[in-house]
Amino acid sequence: MKKIGFDSDKYLQEQSAYILERVEQYDKLYLEFGGKLIGDKHAKRVLPGFDEDAKIKLLDTLKDNAEIIICVYAGDIERNKVREDYGITYDQDVLRLIDEYRSRGISVNSVLVTRYQGQPTAKVFMTKLERSGINVYTHTAIEGYPTNVDAVMGEDGFAKNPYIKTTKSIVVVTAPGPSSGKLATCLNQMYHENKLGNKVGYAKFETFPVWNLPLKHPVNIAYEAATIDLKDVNMIDNYHYEAYGKVAVNYNRDMETFPVIKRIIEKITGKESVYLSPTDMGVNRLKSGITDDAIVQEAAKQEIIRRSFRVENDYKKGLADEDSMRRMQVILEESNLKKEDRAPVLPARKYAKTIEESTDSTNSPAVIAIELTNGEMITGRTTNLMDASAAAILNGLKKLANIADEIDLLSPMILQTIQRLKTDDLNSRIPTLSANEVLIALAISAVTNPTSELAHKQLPNLKDTQAHSTVILNTENEQTIKKLGIDLTNDPVYPTENLYYN
Structure with missing residues (x-):
């Protein structure tokens, strides 16, 4: 809680x-x-x-x-x-x-x-x-x-x-x-x-x-981190x-x-x-x-870390300068914080490293870790069917609904049909399903599938969870995650060498 x-x-x-x-x-x-x-x-x-x-x-x-x-x-x-x-x-x-x-x-x-x-x-x-x-x-x-x-x-x-x-x-x-x-x-x-x-x-x-x-209260330092561009x-x-x-x-x-x-x-x-x-x-x-300063201070420290990831990403995208990067690093050091102090960061990176060691792909492994409000950690990775955002969300819903991991919430045939629609009819070069597409499929499946319905009812419980991605997400997935109320950060790494499709 x-x-x-x-x-x-x-x-x-x-x-x-x-x-x-x-x-x-x-x-x-x-x-x-x-x-x-x-x-x-x-x-x-x-x-x-x-x-x-x-x-x-x-x-x-x-x-x-x-x-x-x-x-x-x-x-x-x-x-x-x-x-x-x-x-x-x-x-x-x-x-x-x-x-x-x-x-x-x-x-x-x-x-x-x-x-x-x-x-x-x-x-x-x-x-x-x-x-x-x-x-x-x-x-x-x-x-x-x-x-x-x-x-x-x-x-x-x-x-x-x-x-x-x-x-x-x-x-x-x-x-x-x-x-x-x-x-x-x-x-x-x-x-x-x-x-x-x-x-x-x-x-x-x-x-x-x-x-x-x-002056050095974490809430005030978090303001500096939030306005680093100014x-x-x-x-x-x-x-x-x-x-x-x-x-x-x-x-x-x-x-x-x-x-x-x-x-x-x-x-x-x-x-x-x-x-x-x-x-x-x-x-x-x-x-x-403010009723509990200790809780507020810890939340502000987490915001400082979150902002440090944002600055790194903006720099990668050409939206931030080197001065902002240096200033953000100073703020982290003055606050005695490091990025790994954000709970889902290490689990996401560790899983990604395991995938990297077991495959020959040159692409960066896309993994998302979600820390639920009870402290449990859930991960999801990009597969042939869906991307890491969709996988992590479905795995989180399963955990919240106490559904066994081996049970499919969505029929692979349904997902493959949607994939064919994307690639064959809509001419998309990206066959993997996004978080938004998978959630729509889940909502439809919930009408006739009681297990899917159980999972679908857990969506509000993803609000205020913490997540970290090992790669930069596309705008669609990023906005879907934000709309669910999930607080997301990510490493400043593109999933592929493509310029437009990143």
Whole structure:
């Protein structure tokens, strides 16, 4: 059984109350949401018991007084930047987010494309939104932002970017990912609101780093590991210490820009800022939800290891640089961790080595090991019928349903028929069945086969299991495993020398 170390309900109560305190000080509060508003899987992994949809549930309680502006950087649309946890591009994620918010009755004011320079793909995306009845705005980059305050406040600064008309007392500014222009959007809106005579404020809904946990707490180190591509580094907030005599943790980007942001806010409002430190700007009551620090620390350490595998894979795929690799290695060493501290890693590698020694194939043996929630370890390998993902999942279901290993859940004849469909009719060069294809076959078989039905009913129990693959999985298998709630890592090795089919 998964150990719980975090109380989401308590956290939501405190976080909600603190937001309302901020709202009461203004006619309108622009609330920048850092991290994922829906499906915060990183927080769920490092804080066992955290509800990955906690933020949207909190917003749900405030929806009568709140509306949302979704920011997306035009450059991210143009280069098809992918949100890793869902395997979809940022423009697709914007559409998904709009659907999610609408389904909850939360008002979506508009989509703002930031730093727009006429990028063709971004233009197509905006046209699609407009024809679907979504309000779309664009902001161009401001030369010298944010350090050249005079330029930012001049005619070629906030003044040239349009004002987005809002009507609610809480305006949530969110995005599919980091560096989307959320802060600049909030400041731009505050500039125009002030011109209209409205009393407005700014706050940042923070999750990580956690300001009142130690600097080297594994939860905060896991944040560094998760943002390795952004070069984020946690540090002590010296502004906070000078103002209050209390130690608080923040990170380099907020620390570097705070004096400038503080000055911009003071220029906008014509008043001295109420914020004496970057930590002051944040709304973060995450620590209040931690009920067992030991459980949380261990979960965060596992996340650091998981992130190290991710960086290695991104480097292999050309998505990460050598600096990220070196930085990740330093984080592992400082945390006294190694990749083999992740439970399914060694069993997967050991089985793969056994296969390698018994065959003449030049391909890397594809093996997946799954650690069930009770600690049992299950393995699966690629065969002529199915790939390692499918085999490991079926073996895991057998174990959970107490079905003997020698019993077939699916008739080989059925699997061979599906293979012929793939190769003969659909012209696929890969005859082995994927996890998705095998699960569909299992669902159909469950209608008439009681044994298959037993196994099929165990699918929810794969959630929160840990898995490791000795090879890089294709996108389809990776997404199927993630949809099942299995936490997957893999070695940075392609299963074959093929370029396209990997």
